[in-house]
Amino acid sequence: MTIKRDIIDKIIPFLKREEFISIIGPRQSGKTTLFGIISDYLSTDLKIGMDHIKYITFEDRKLILEFEKDTIAFVRSYMPEKDGGKFYLFIDEFQYVEEGGQKLKLIYDTVKNIKVFITGSSSLDIKARVGKYMVGRILTFSLYPFNFGECLRARDERLEKVYGQRNHELLGWLFDGKEPETPNGEDMYFPEFKAEYDRYCVWGGYPAVCLAGTDTERKKLLSDIYNNYILKDIKTLLELATERNLFLLSQYLAAQTGGIVVFQNLGKTAELDYRNLKKHLNVLYETFICKEVRPFFKNRQKELSKNPKIYFLDIGFRNNLMDNMTPPEKRPDAGAIVENTCFVRLNQLCEGENKINFWRTKAGAEVDFVAHKGDRIISIEIKYSEFSFGKISKSLASFISSFSPERAVVLTKNYFGAARSGKTDVLFYPAYYL
Numbered sequence: 001m002t003i004k005r006d007i008i009d010k011i012i013p014f015l016k017r018e019e020f021i022s023i024i025g026p027r028q029s030g031k032t033t034l035f036g037i038i039s040d041y042l043s044t045d046l047k048i049g050m051d052h053i054k055y056i057t058f059e060d061r062k063l064i065l066e067f068e069k070d071t072i073a074f075v076r077s078y079m080p081e082k083d084g085g086k087f088y089l090f091i092d093e094f095q096y097v098e099e100g101g102q103k104l105k106l107i108y109d110t111v112k113n114i115k116v117f118i119t120g121s122s123s124l125d126i127k128a129r130v131g132k133y134m135v136g137r138i139l140t141f142s143l144y145p146f147n148f149g150e151c152l153r154a155r156d157e158r159l160e161k162v163y164g165q166r167n168h169e170l171l172g173w174l175f176d177g178k179e180p181e182t183p184n185g186e187d188m189y190f191p192e193f194k195a196e197y198d199r200y201c202v203w204g205g206y207p208a209v210c211l212a213g214t215d216t217e218r219k220k221l222l223s224d225i226y227n228n229y230i231l232k233d234i235k236t237l238l239e240l241a242t243e244r245n246l247f248l249l250s251q252y253l254a255a256q257t258g259g260i261v262v263f264q265n266l267g268k269t270a271e272l273d274y275r276n277l278k279k280h281l282n283v284l285y286e287t288f289i290c291k292e293v294r295p296f297f298k299n300r301q302k303e304l305s306k307n308p309k310i311y312f313l314d315i316g317f318r319n320n321l322m323d324n325m326t327p328p329e330k331r332p333d334a335g336a337i338v339e340n341t342c343f344v345r346l347n348q349l350c351e352g353e354n355k356i357n358f359w360r361t362k363a364g365a366e367v368d369f370v371a372h373k374g375d376r377i378i379s380i381e382i383k384y385s386e387f388s389f390g391k392i393s394k395s396l397a398s399f400i401s402s403f404s405p406e407r408a409v410v411l412t413k414n415y416f417g418a419a420r421s422g423k424t425d426v427l428f429y430p431a432y433y434l
Contacts, residue, residue: 204316
């Protein structure tokens with residue numbers, strides 16, 4: 001079953017350009033399937049002959065050796081003998097190639113009428129080792145596991161349609177200032193969305209996990225993703241972290257989701273000194289397991305300015321580390337789960353364009369996320385509880401008083417509403433429509 005990915009609409013405008021395309025993201029996020037979707041679009045919509053489209057994977061070590069020994073001859077061996085327009089070459093798992101950046105540059109500079117697509121599950125390899133040789137010659141897109149809307153696309157066409165309308169409205173208001181047309185009060189679709197959103201908050205969005213039929217299958221798939229990540233990306237590829245230290249570190253971060261990171265405590269738990277702790281954390285960042293969120297501040301005397309928060313880029317991966325797949329409403333960390341789930345979506349929405357921070361004062365006032373749109377800021381607070389009217393928390397009111405953002409949003413459990421604080425418009429919207 002092939003599910004259309006949202007990212008395809010970002011990639012399509014660049015298919016006719018000369019730049020090569022790099023797609024990076026965690027293992028099992030659907031990069032190979034995305035290649036198939038792009039290939040179908042080239043064939044069906046752009047009328048490219050199938051003899052001008054070729055997919056190979058560097059999981060096949062024989063192909064890697066051939067590519068490394070004579071790159072140009074290798075590439076031309078797949079191209080049609082007669083010139084019939086541009087040739088599209090898809091290379092999966094490109095991170096295994098030695099000196100991949102130099103070889104891609106050689107192809108770009110030497111072979112005419114070719115567009116190369118590559119994937120990789122380590123941004124360390126693709127961005128650093130490829131990017132520095134391909135500046136101005138390659139465009140990079142990040143593919144993450146399914147967002148909630150994509151999960152609905154796979155599971156419930158009707159709810160996905162409702163989600164699409166509400167999501168478009170919320171994002172239009174949040175980032176473009178378009179006036180919403182939402183009703184006040186409880187969302188009539190909440191009972192239907194609750195079951196799907198609870199499932200997503202537990203199992204996350206890895207495509208195979210989302211499409212699995214039973215919880216037993218989902219649990220097995222998540223465990224295999226973790227084991228393959230350790231064996232392939234860490235031990236084999238990066239040759240950096242030991243399994244024990246990385247597991248201890250990951251498990252501690254899972255338990256502290258949404259909390260301020262204290263590096264001394266992290267190092268003690270993971271049995272790592274500061275230098276090796278930062279090295280291990282960098283592995284988690286570069287292989288798309290976690291992401292760091294820095295504090296937003298203007299006054300160092302009153303606001304936190306150093307210690308970050310760390311969120312997981314798939315909530316199912318996090319819950320699997322905790323060995324707890326209980327629905328949110330039955331567990332004490334429900335707030336952290338929904339907060340991390342909202343971060344997963346915000347990270348996708350702000351990728352490459354807008355920065356995300358959090359805000360916290362030394363007195364304890366806090367706003368979960370601060371998104372940047374150009375020189376403007378938007379505060380985002382997660383209050384996954386039932387509202388009867390649009391109540392603004394003291395922390396959000398404090399942030400609004402200090403920074404006067406144009407807009408703020410409170411992501412609720414099932415409530416639509418609006419309020420105004422000073423010069424700031426505040427929208428209340430169910431979290432599952434993000």
